[in-house]
Amino acid sequence: MFEIPDDRKYLESHEWTTTDGDTVKIGISDFAQDELGDVVFVELPDEGDEITAGDEFGVVESIKAVSDLYAPISGTVVAVNEDLFDAPELVNEDPYGDGWMLELEPSSSDEFDDLLSPEEYREQTE
Amino acid sequence: MGLRKPPLYDVHADAGAQFTEFGGWDMPVEYDSIRAEHAAVRESVGIFDVSHMSEIEVSGPDGTALMQRLTTNDVAVLEPGDSQYSAIVDDDGLIIDDTVVYRLPDRDDPVYLFIPNAGHDEEMYDRWTSFRDEWDLDATVEDVTEDWAMFAVQGPDALETVSATTDAPVGDLSKFQAQYADVAGVECWVARTGYTGEDGFEVLCPWDDAETVWSALDATPCGLGSRDTLRMEMGFLLSGQDFDPEDEPRTPYEAGIGFVVKLDTEFVGRDALEQQHEAGVDETFVGFTLLDRGVPRHGYDIATEDGDVIGTVTSGTMSPTLSEPIGLGYVPVEYADDGTALIVLARGREKRAEIVTPPFIDN
Numbered sequence: 001m002f003e004i005p006d007d008r009k010y011l012e013s014h015e016w017t018t019t020d021g022d023t024v025k026i027g028i029s030d031f032a033q034d035e036l037g038d039v040v041f042v043e044l045p046d047e048g049d050e051i052t053a054g055d056e057f058g059v060v061e062s063i064k065a066v067s068d069l070y071a072p073i074s075g076t077v078v079a080v081n082e083d084l085f086d087a088p089e090l091v092n093e094d095p096y097g098d099g100w101m102l103e104l105e106p107s108s109s110d111e112f113d114d115l116l117s118p119e120e121y122r123e124q125t126e
Numbered sequence: 127m128g129l130r131k132p133p134l135y136d137v138h139a140d141a142g143a144q145f146t147e148f149g150g151w152d153m154p155v156e157y158d159s160i161r162a163e164h165a166a167v168r169e170s171v172g173i174f175d176v177s178h179m180s181e182i183e184v185s186g187p188d189g190t191a192l193m194q195r196l197t198t199n200d201v202a203v204l205e206p207g208d209s210q211y212s213a214i215v216d217d218d219g220l221i222i223d224d225t226v227v228y229r230l231p232d233r234d235d236p237v238y239l240f241i242p243n244a245g246h247d248e249e250m251y252d253r254w255t256s257f258r259d260e261w262d263l264d265a266t267v268e269d270v271t272e273d274w275a276m277f278a279v280q281g282p283d284a285l286e287t288v289s290a291t292t293d294a295p296v297g298d299l300s301k302f303q304a305q306y307a308d309v310a311g312v313e314c315w316v317a318r319t320g321y322t323g324e325d326g327f328e329v330l331c332p333w334d335d336a337e338t339v340w341s342a343l344d345a346t347p348c349g350l351g352s353r354d355t356l357r358m359e360m361g362f363l364l365s366g367q368d369f370d371p372e373d374e375p376r377t378p379y380e381a382g383i384g385f386v387v388k389l390d391t392e393f394v395g396r397d398a399l400e401q402q403h404e405a406g407v408d409e410t411f412v413g414f415t416l417l418d419r420g421v422p423r424h425g426y427d428i429a430t431e432d433g434d435v436i437g438t439v440t441s442g443t444m445s446p447t448l449s450e451p452i453g454l455g456y457v458p459v460e461y462a463d464d465g466t467a468l469i470v471l472a473r474g475r476e477k478r479a480e481i482v483t484p485p486f487i488d489n
Binding site (some may be wrong): 039040041043059061062063064066085099 | 144159420
């Protein structure tokens with residue numbers, strides 16, 4: 001079984017997001033990293049870039065697959081996990097922790113309501 | 127149409143394999159991790175189910191003549207128990223498929239078993255039988271793809287693994303030699319061949335005995351994912367990707383396997399290849415590494431430093447051994463020297479690349 005923590009929300013395309021109230025973090029789920037297999041390359045936007053909910057914001061590549069990353073919510077990038085550039089395997093090892101990808105300052109708070117709850121996402125992956 | 131399944135499909139599924147479609151077959155692509163499977167083959171021993179490979183048997187008084195006229199290498203040099211890498215080309219000398227031709231023990235006349243790539247069995251059966259009829263040759267051609275399961279045991283410990291299952295002196299086989307041997311009590315055709323750059327064996331066993339033989343061979347199960355990364359590190363061609371009659375039409379000379387073309391034999395495509403041999407090729411198969419972060423992929427453009435597109439990536443990956451992005455493709459010969467600086471366009475982004483003649487690893 002794949003880990004689906006209750007403290008965050010999900011997209012059908014397997015990204016997750018959590019918030020501490022001010023900023024949000026984004027990454028990909030345990031299910032997604034397992035499907036991809038060994039992650040070898042991550043391409044992410046720069047700090048200060050604007051991203052829009054539903055649009056591609058980057059690429060994650062494993063040995064066998066290339067997958068676009070989709071933004072769960074809109075906002076301004078305030079931090080990028082640069083550790084992934086030298087150690088993309090962190091996405092496999094700790095998808096909800098050290099394998100995070102972006103931190104955003106959200107442009108609206110309503111978009112959270114459109115995302116999947118852990119329960120809804122669990123149903124999708126079963 | 128449904129996908130064809132290897133005899134051990136359920137065994138692989140129970141072992142947790144992920145599957146992928148390849149050549150019309152549903153095959154394991156990885157069990158746990160491509161990186162770990164790759165490392166097992168480079169450092170100890172891995173086993174691949176390659177039962178999707180085709181097998182065609184050719185026998186009869188004119189069997190040798192038929193094989194000679196439809197493959198580029200010289201089958202006349204093969205003794206029983208020998209094998210050779212070869213190409214099957216069309217009238218224009220373009221590669222339809224690459225193959226290994228085994229000479230089996232004689233049955234009155236020489237008998238050959240050749241191994242086209244996955245999904246090519248029907249096409250090759252048709253090609254062999256129609257030319258046989260056109261040339262009025264006395265030869266028997268059989269598609270025995272689903273009579274044989276095929277396992278590749280590869281890695282520095284492969285000899286130990288195979289020897290543990292048989293009394294036959296398989297360690298005496300030189301590279302490209304083969305013999306019948308009882309493996310776990312099942313008569314198999316055991317060949318010192320492979321597609322990884324490591325020492326190893328390919329074991330053909332009767333389809334119905336596949337599980338007995340597979341379970342006796344004690345090695346890390348490996349999927350097509352690591353088979354691909356291992357062969358790319360060696361610069362070995364993948365049929366349908368590094369050459370393809372429709373999408374990437376190439377001659378053996380362009381594809382870097384001119385050593386399998388024996389112009390002193392008679393075969394379909396010989397005259398076209400002789401002309402190219404005399405004139406030289408315009409484009410050639412090369413390897414390269416990326417100096418920027420990224421992964422080269424099939425279909426990406428290769429450009430000069432000025433941005434002129436001059437070639438195409440046909441295969442690429444992150445090399446698990448080197449942890450560097452490596453690729454294969456075709457460029458004009460004037461850009462093929464080691465160290466030539468080029469650009470690979472990865473999804474619209476320019477990545478600096480440098481020509482490196484494969485193999486990428488020392489083996």
